[in-house]
Amino acid sequence: MKSTRFLKATGGIACVVFALNINAQPASSSMGASTSVGTKADDSAITAAVKAELLAATNVHSKHIHVNTRAGVVSLTGWVPSKEDKSGAEAVASKVSGVKSVRNRLTIPPKGAVSVGAG
Numbered sequence: 001m002k003s004t005r006f007l008k009a010t011g012g013i014a015c016v017v018f019a020l021n022i023n024a025q026p027a028s029s030s031m032g033a034s035t036s037v038g039t040k041a042d043d044s045a046i047t048a049a050v051k052a053e054l055l056a057a058t059n060v061h062s063k064h065i066h067v068n069t070r071a072g073v074v075s076l077t078g079w080v081p082s083k084e085d086k087s088g089a090e091a092v093a094s095k096v097s098g099v100k101s102v103r104n105r106l107t108i109p110p111k112g113a114v115s116v117g118a119g
Contacts (some may be wrong), residue, residue, distance in 0.1 A: 043069040072100035
């Protein structure tokens, strides 16, 4: 009985190790243009840092800004109330460590289309 449980447990561990090895292949492997686990972790850290900096920026209304990072390239989407907020968001994002470039796809809605609160 104990040996059966042990074999089931070690079999499960072997499957997890195998799955991790498959998913941890570098981007230069036969998997094509996929990114490595390390790159994804770096991108997640960059995204978190950019979001934190945008929230801390007093000159940018960042409540409706979405941040995504791929291979160090940060994409900003969503909307901001003014050109100043749009350029300010790009400036804040570009100063974060690890950011290679910023794709600013923020939009500015027509005056009166939305109300802007603190953020």
